[in-house]
Amino acid sequence: MQIAIIGAGMSGLTCARQLLEQGHQVTVFEKSHNVSGRMSTRQTELGGFDHGAQYFTAKSPAFKKAVATWSKDGWVAPWKGRFVTLENGKSKPAGANGSGVRHVGVPGMREIGVQLAHELDVRSAQRVERIEPLGKQWLLIVQSDTVPISATAGPFDAVVVAVPADQAAGLLRVAPALAEQAASTHLVPCWSLMLAFQESLELGFDGAWVNGSRLAWLAHDASKPGRRPGEHWVGQASVAWSVEHLEDDPERAKEKLLKAFHEATNTHVQPVYAAVHRWRYAQAAQPLAGDCLWDAALRIGACGDWFAAGLDGAGRIENAWLSGAAMAQRLT
Incomplete structure (x- = not known):
């Protein structure tokens, strides 16, 4: 056909x-x-940023088999990062969120789609x-x-x-x-923040679920396997904030999310690169x-x-x- x-x-x-x-x-x-759709990697002079899907897990036998093949072919690798939960600028172990193997595309999430x-x-x-x-x-x-x-x-x-x-x-x-x-059904939006710093922030974690913030997730993107070294971070806003600010001007959204990053991490170092991306259709609400x-x-x-x-x-x-x-x- x-x-x-x-x-x-x-x-x-x-x-x-x-x-x-x-x-x-x-x-x-x-x-x-x-x-690759939302499994995208933004390429910059400083390296790539996985500003869409951050990682994936495998539960069903059929998908586990596919992932095993991708791993053998070098498309994916486990992300053995340090994961925490952040609240009021303080971190604690990730708990249930931190369990399970997280896989990522190599050298970026987009690579899986490229290979397929x-x-x-x-x-x-x-x-x-x-x-x-x-x-x-x-x-x-x-x-x-x-x-x-x-x-x-x-x-x-x-x-x-x-x-x-x-x-x-x-x-x-x-x-x-x-x-x-x-x-x-419909998909809810998500604003993604991409940041690069000249020197290490020494935050002590590679991925974090954030409570009580405009941001819901932070990831040290360069900690993933196969990435270019550097202090590269990706933040993803909460569903509620993304819905409320869906039509914000990108510069204004970037300013607000950068402030949230500083508050969540207790740092005030200014990035050498900062950008945002609005995913209008990010994840199914139901x-x-x-x-x-x-x-x-x-x-x-x-x-x-x-x-x-x-x-x-x-x-x-x-x-x-x-x-x-x-x-x-x-x-x-």
Whole structure:
């Protein structure tokens, strides 16, 4: 079959990879210039920053098997950092949060997506505006950064929508029942802060869950395996603060989050590099039951980390992988 997949994050790439191995012709459309979605690594002159997904764990047997293969191939490695909880400028052991093996992509989180995309036909910087029926097949109306007018791609025998639920609902209008289910959940935002310092802050930890702050998480990014040495930190704001300040000017958000970093760490050293990134769709507020959506008659479906996929909660890399794998099985 000729299959179109919209979205080159973990879920879309997992689905595409498995379909390719089954002998299907797969084309992946990605609105960004790079693959990996929220598993992104911001490259700077000072090194990379994992400003999206920070790490991942593996619970299900199928995902554990995949991670073992990635580890053998050198895509991932365990992050053996020091983890704490911060509150009022004081640290204490991480407790339950500190248990389990945390895996990271090497040399950055984005690398996993890059490797999964190898040998796939990925059309980057191509935003799918809508899906249109053509008999029993589908056409995609696509907008490219380099072409002023929309173009048509297809026809395709099946379409998989692998984007956040909020965006998937709009693309799935051609399958109203699926669109309604996608619209029943949504993803909450997250502001990420990236900082680099000239000298070590000597904070005594590599990752921290933060209580009572605008920031909910801090990570010494350079402590992850395969990273360029340096004092590189990533902070991620709480859901409540990110929702409240979603439309803030980036400079204003950076100022507020830098202040929160200083308060949480009891330091006042000014960074030599500071930047923020707004993830408008960061994590599912309420995961959708099941592992994917699929209409066998229309041959259209959706997958993503907004599905529970048999796990407790959503928004994890494992949710995305399990959902993408389940979607590929629907198409066999």
